Amino acid sequence: xxxxxxxxxxxxxxxxxxxxxxxxxxxxxxxxxxxxxxxxxxxxxxxxxxxxxxxxxxxxxxxxxxxxxxxxxxxxxxxxxxxxxxxxxxxxxxxxxxxxxxxxxxxxxxxxxxxxxxxxxxxxxxxxxxxxxxxxxxxxxxxxxxxxxxxxxxxxxxxxxxxxxxxxxxxxxxxxxxxxxxxxxxxxxxxxxxxxxxxxxxxxxxxxxxxxxxxxxxxxxxxxxxxxxxxxxxxxxxxxxxxxxxxxxxxxxxxxxxxxxxxxxxxxxxxxxxxxxxxxxxxxxxxxxxxxxxxxxxxxxxxxxxxxxxx
Amino acid sequence: xxxxxxxxxxxxxxxxxxxxxxxxxxxxxxxxxxxxxxxxxxxxxxxxxxxxxxxxxxxxxxxxxxxxxxxxxxxxxxxxxxxxxxxxxxxxxxxxxxxxxxxxxxxxxxxxxxxxxxxxxxxxxxxxxxxxxxxxxxxxxxxxxxxxxxxxxxxxxxxxxxxxxxxxxxxxxxxxxxxxxxxxxxxxxxxxxxxxxxxxxxxxxxxxxxxxxxxxxxxxxxxxxxxxxxxxxxxxxxxxxxxxxxxxxxxxxxxxxxxxxxxxxxxx
Numbered sequence: 001x002x003x004x005x006x007x008x009x010x011x012x013x014x015x016x017x018x019x020x021x022x023x024x025x026x027x028x029x030x031x032x033x034x035x036x037x038x039x040x041x042x043x044x045x046x047x048x049x050x051x052x053x054x055x056x057x058x059x060x061x062x063x064x065x066x067x068x069x070x071x072x073x074x075x076x077x078x079x080x081x082x083x084x085x086x087x088x089x090x091x092x093x094x095x096x097x098x099x100x101x102x103x104x105x106x107x108x109x110x111x112x113x114x115x116x117x118x119x120x121x122x123x124x125x126x127x128x129x130x131x132x133x134x135x136x137x138x139x140x141x142x143x144x145x146x147x148x149x150x151x152x153x154x155x156x157x158x159x160x161x162x163x164x165x166x167x168x169x170x171x172x173x174x175x176x177x178x179x180x181x182x183x184x185x186x187x188x189x190x191x192x193x194x195x196x197x198x199x200x201x202x203x204x205x206x207x208x209x210x211x212x213x214x215x216x217x218x219x220x221x222x223x224x225x226x227x228x229x230x231x232x233x234x235x236x237x238x239x240x241x242x243x244x245x246x247x248x249x250x251x252x253x254x255x256x257x258x259x260x261x262x263x264x265x266x267x268x269x270x271x272x273x274x275x276x277x278x279x280x281x282x283x284x285x286x287x288x289x290x291x292x293x294x295x296x297x298x299x300x301x302x303x304x305x306x307x308x309x310x311x
Numbered sequence: 312x313x314x315x316x317x318x319x320x321x322x323x324x325x326x327x328x329x330x331x332x333x334x335x336x337x338x339x340x341x342x343x344x345x346x347x348x349x350x351x352x353x354x355x356x357x358x359x360x361x362x363x364x365x366x367x368x369x370x371x372x373x374x375x376x377x378x379x380x381x382x383x384x385x386x387x388x389x390x391x392x393x394x395x396x397x398x399x400x401x402x403x404x405x406x407x408x409x410x411x412x413x414x415x416x417x418x419x420x421x422x423x424x425x426x427x428x429x430x431x432x433x434x435x436x437x438x439x440x441x442x443x444x445x446x447x448x449x450x451x452x453x454x455x456x457x458x459x460x461x462x463x464x465x466x467x468x469x470x471x472x473x474x475x476x477x478x479x480x481x482x483x484x485x486x487x488x489x490x491x492x493x494x495x496x497x498x499x500x501x502x503x504x505x506x507x508x509x510x511x512x513x514x515x516x517x518x519x520x521x522x523x524x525x526x527x528x529x530x531x532x533x534x535x536x537x538x539x540x541x542x543x544x545x546x547x548x549x550x551x552x553x554x555x556x557x558x559x560x561x562x563x564x565x566x567x568x569x570x571x572x573x574x575x576x577x578x579x
Contacts, residue, residue: 029406036397036453043450044419050430115316124326132512139332153351284426
């Protein structure tokens with residue numbers, strides 16, 4: 001018997017065993033993954049397609065819908081309430097995201113120093129993280145109460161007139177911005193702190209040996225190194241900002257005079273007050289489109305601008 | 312002794328601003344009605360425990376807290392179990408369709424909840440789950456984020472750990488339970504904390520999936536309580552304090568850990 005034949009026999013004998021192991025892998029793999037994958041597929045993926053279908057129907061979400069063609073999208077384009085809501089959402093995001101970022105970074109830098117009581121400060125900044133939006137809304141409604149709220153007491157003390165805040169159509173959206181910045185600041189600070197703590201100490205030491213002052217080493221060493229954190233926060237806060245709902249529902253219910261009716265609040269109204277589920281689905285698809293486009297643009301931009309890898 | 316840092320001049324007022332809403336909520340909750348309506352507002356003269364009794368009398372806070380606890384605990388358990396299994400499979404087993412399934416699952420992370428909730432409501436209605444705790448549990452039993460988190464964790468483990476056990480003839484499940492489980496603890500804890508926070512504080516989905524007062528979670532109940540008691544601030548604040556107490560307690564005792572979880576996952 002030649003060596004070649006022996007080898008071939010070995011292969012022939014080997015093959016079924018290999019195949020059986022592959023089959024075992026498929027079975028085991030799906031056995032492990034199936035429960036989670038099926039749940040996520042049914043409750044996370046199927047509804048996306050379904051929502052798209054709904055947006056081409058006339059439906060109140062309780063009885064079977066009828067085909068509507070492009071009616072809902074035509075309505076959306078012509079609906080002044082939709083565009084008003086879109087404009088308010090834009091104003092909200094353009095204020096909420098930069099303010100949160102601009103406050104969070106300096107606070108994170110300060111909390112990254114070795115000073116006494118830093119544990120207490122970190123606790124104070126991060127406690128809103130666990131405070132639910134409903135509780136936050138109730139607290140802020142009281143603080144900003146036009147008659148006897150704490151904020152008006154502060155204004156009164158320095159001789160300024162009392163303000164309406166949530167009850168003033170010109171101020172309500174800004175009051176919501178202030179409230180949500182309070183709620184999200186701790187989150188942004190924690191993300192920045194984590195990024196700053198990953199900046200290698202020797203880089204900072206090296207820059208100070210090279211004659212960099214504290215400020216310069218911050219601008220030229222630390223700031224570029226936390227760019228990925230900034231990119232992440234930008235995406236995360238914007239996505240959440242575009243989906244603003246809870247904070248509005250518990251404080252102003254979209255009012256006064258629709259001043260805080262943002263996109264998702266409009267969607268909620270259409271679906272559960274006007275029972276126009278198809279139109280609500282069309283609004284949802286529009287929001288999804290904006291979020292998807294924003295995320296992709298940001299991902300590409302982020303890849304191009306972050307020169308450093310920070311774990 | 313070192314001179315105190317000048318940063319305290321900024322950090323102290325800042326911390327004061329951050330904790331004022333919570334401290335003031337506590338103060339109003341122990342004020343009398345008259346004290347809560349003074350201008351300018353001041354400190355309460357005594358402790359009005361009656362507010363807390365009144366809040367508990369007027370609202371089924373106990374059953375709301377119970378509902379929230381059931382939903383959160385079941386979802387945490389579901390996520391720990393199902394996401395670990397799936398995460399392990401995606402990290403370690405090459406099986407047919409695994410890549411497609413994983414990518415599709417990740418894609419759901421980008422989808423805003425508002426687009427999911429309308430069909431989800433129709434689904435829950437046909438499953439007969441609307442207005443039950445089941446409607447709040449089913450969609451959150453396993454999350455794409457959890458699977459992703461666990462998969463990332465398993466890919467960082469050296470393969471040799473499992474291979475030794477596998478060569479000794481241990482099944483995959485046994486390897487997972489006996490060899491890997493002890494190492495998974497910190498990641499599982501992160502997942503548990505985040506799932507708990509998210510389900511405990513969830514508002515929009517309970518708002519549309521549940522109507523009966525005895526099925527409400529504490530967030531939803533608190534919101535309806537607010538609607539009914541806007542004129543009695545001390546009672547409303549007492550209810551709010553009670554509703555936040557469990558999470559705040561957990562937070563104060565496990566703060567360090569909490570912060571690490573949030574930083575690791577980037578989720579509020």
